[in-house]
Structure formats: C-alpha cells, structure tokens
Amino acid sequence: MFNDISSPLALLETRRSGRPRDMIAPGPDAAQLARMLAIATRIPDHGKLAPWRFVVIDDRAAFARLLADAYARERPDAGKLELQANADFAHQAPVLVAAISTPNAGSKIPRWEQELSAGAAVYNLELAATAMGFVAGWLTGWACASPLVLEALGGKPDDRMAGFVFIGTPSRELEERPRPALDEVVRHWP
Numbered sequence: 001m002f003n004d005i006s007s008p009l010a011l012l013e014t015r016r017s018g019r020p021r022d023m024i025a026p027g028p029d030a031a032q033l034a035r036m037l038a039i040a041t042r043i044p045d046h047g048k049l050a051p052w053r054f055v056v057i058d059d060r061a062a063f064a065r066l067l068a069d070a071y072a073r074e075r076p077d078a079g080k081l082e083l084q085a086n087a088d089f090a091h092q093a094p095v096l097v098a099a100i101s102t103p104n105a106g107s108k109i110p111r112w113e114q115e116l117s118a119g120a121a122v123y124n125l126e127l128a129a130t131a132m133g134f135v136a137g138w139l140t141g142w143a144c145a146s147p148l149v150l151e152a153l154g155g156k157p158d159d160r161m162a163g164f165v166f167i168g169t170p171s172r173e174l175e176e177r178p179r180p181a182l183d184e185v186v187r188h189w190p
C-alpha cells in the first residue's frame with residue numbers, strides 16, 4: 001500500500017510511516033519543508049509556550065561526525081558495526097529534521113503537558129509530509145539520549161530530544177501493520 005492522500009479522512013485512516021533506510025529522492029524542497037514545519041507548529045499547546053524546536057540537519061556529513069564523536073566519547077568500546085550503523089543512520093533519507101522538547105520550567109503549565117505538545121508537533125510534521133505525498137519516519141535511538149548530541153543541536157541540559165524525523169519518497173510499498181482492536185484501547189465509562 002501507499003498512503004491514500006485523496007481526502008483528509010483517507011489520509012488519517014491509511015497513514016503509515018516509511019522506513020528511513022528505504023527512503024529515496026525526491027524529498028521536500030525548501031518551500032515544501034517550510035510548509036510542513038509551519039503545519040508542525042499548528043498543534044495544541046497549553047499556555048502558548050511553543051515548547052519544542054526543530055533543527056533541519058543540512059549537513060549530513062557533519063551530523064555523521066557528530067554522532068561518531070558522541071558515540072566514541074560515551075561508548076569507547078564501540079565496535080565497527082555500531083560505528084557503521086551510526087553513519088548509515090546519519091545519511092538515510094533526503095531530509096532529516098531533529099525535534100527537541102524544550103519545556104519552560106518557569107511556567108505553571110506542567111512539564112508533562114509541554115512534552116505532550118512536543119509529541120503532537122512531531123506527529124503533525126509526519127502528517128504534513130504524508131499529506132504532501134512524501135513519507136516520514138520518526139526514530140529515536142541512543143542519539144536521542146545523548147547529552148552531547150542534544151547540546152550540539154542547540155538544546156539546553158533540561159531539554160530532551162524528541163526524535164529524528166526522516167522524510168522522503170518510499171522506494172517500496174508500505175506494509176500494513178496490526179492495529180489494536182478498538183475495544184482493547186477504548187471503553188465507555190461508567
């Protein structure tokens with residue numbers, strides 16, 4: 001299957017992530033990416049704090065070097081395969097956006113609510129990319145837990161990486177995956 005973007009409901013009912021390693025060109029151009037990012041900011045945000053930031057990774061080679069340096073410092077015993085996996089991660093898909101949850105600690109809005117807003121922002125970025133005919137994939141992994149990566153991407157110590165969003169064109173069909181039965185996740189009360 002490919003995502004059905006013929007109507008808003010079809011999009012929501014069929015959206016699937018793509019696997020970043022299977023993404024090929026074209027990716028969004030600068031105007032399309034700006035449009036997606038604007039849509040990503042159009043999400044519920046208690047207190048209007050905009051507690052999230054996006055970092056478009058323009059230089060993949062520099063990003064690969066950042067991952068290699070951080071990994072070497074945090075896991076000096078790393079083997080060749082792990083180093084190669086990091087390099088592959090950095091170079092996959094035409095476009096890569098890092099998302100950072102940047103809660104405002106001084107606000108009366110609880111941190112959890114601000115972090116939920118960050119998740120919504122990342123998802124809207126994925127949804128916008130899908131609606132524009134691309135495919136998106138949201139990955140985390142060790143780099144999202146690395147203080148060195150966070151700092152290098154402009155995050156403060158109290159921020160958290162929300163994930164890496166890869167965007168491109170799928171090189172293969174997207175397989176459907178099982179979804180929870182509604183009665184497993186929804187109940188009426190009382």
Ligand SMILES: Cc1cc2nc3c(=O)[nH]c(=O)nc-3n(C[C@H](O)[C@H](O)[C@H](O)COP(=O)(O)O)c2cc1C
Nearest residue numbers: 015016017018119136137138139140141162163177
């Ligand atoms: C916060 C977050 C982090 C994720 N990190 C990974 C990851 O590191 N690797 C991975 O394979 N999938 C990860 N996923 C799952 C994929 O983004 C995707 O949702 C999943 O493959 C299901 O596909 P679907 O979106 O088409 O249902 C993550 C999802 C979320 C919400």
